[in-house]
Amino acid sequence: xxxxxxxxxxxxxxxxxxxxxxxxxxxxxxxxxxxxxxxxxxxxxxxxxxxxxxxxxxxxxxxxxxxxxxxxxxxxxxxxxxxx
Numbered sequence: 001x002x003x004x005x006x007x008x009x010x011x012x013x014x015x016x017x018x019x020x021x022x023x024x025x026x027x028x029x030x031x032x033x034x035x036x037x038x039x040x041x042x043x044x045x046x047x048x049x050x051x052x053x054x055x056x057x058x059x060x061x062x063x064x065x066x067x068x069x070x071x072x073x074x075x076x077x078x079x080x081x082x083x084x
Contacts (some may be wrong), residue, residue: 002029007044007055014066015054021069027082033084061082066069 004022006029008015011034022029034041034053048062056063059083063069072078 002058002084003060004082005028005032005042005057006030006033007032007053008047009033009053012053018056018069020052021032021066021073025082034077058082 004027006015006018006022008018008031010033019031027034032040032044034044044055045051047057048064050064051063052065054065056069057060061081063072063081069078072081
């Protein structure tokens with residue numbers, strides 16, 4: 001199973017949508033709340049280069065935000081990444 005990390009914060013609709021999306025696919029993920037830990041915020045920025053929430057990483061591949069995740073799914077590329 002893929003190692004999915006979702007860097008998120010409280011009261012983030014896109015973060016909730018990403019978690020629901022993975023739940024609907026039966027995928028487990030680790031949620032990393034950057035609003036609770038400044039070190040996680042810096043880690044997220046270093047790894048993804050992103051500053052918006054969520055930032056999604058699958059098996060060390062930076063996916064980006066929720067819109068990027070949905071675009072990969074619509075192109076049929078997400079299942080390939082998840083099933084490696």
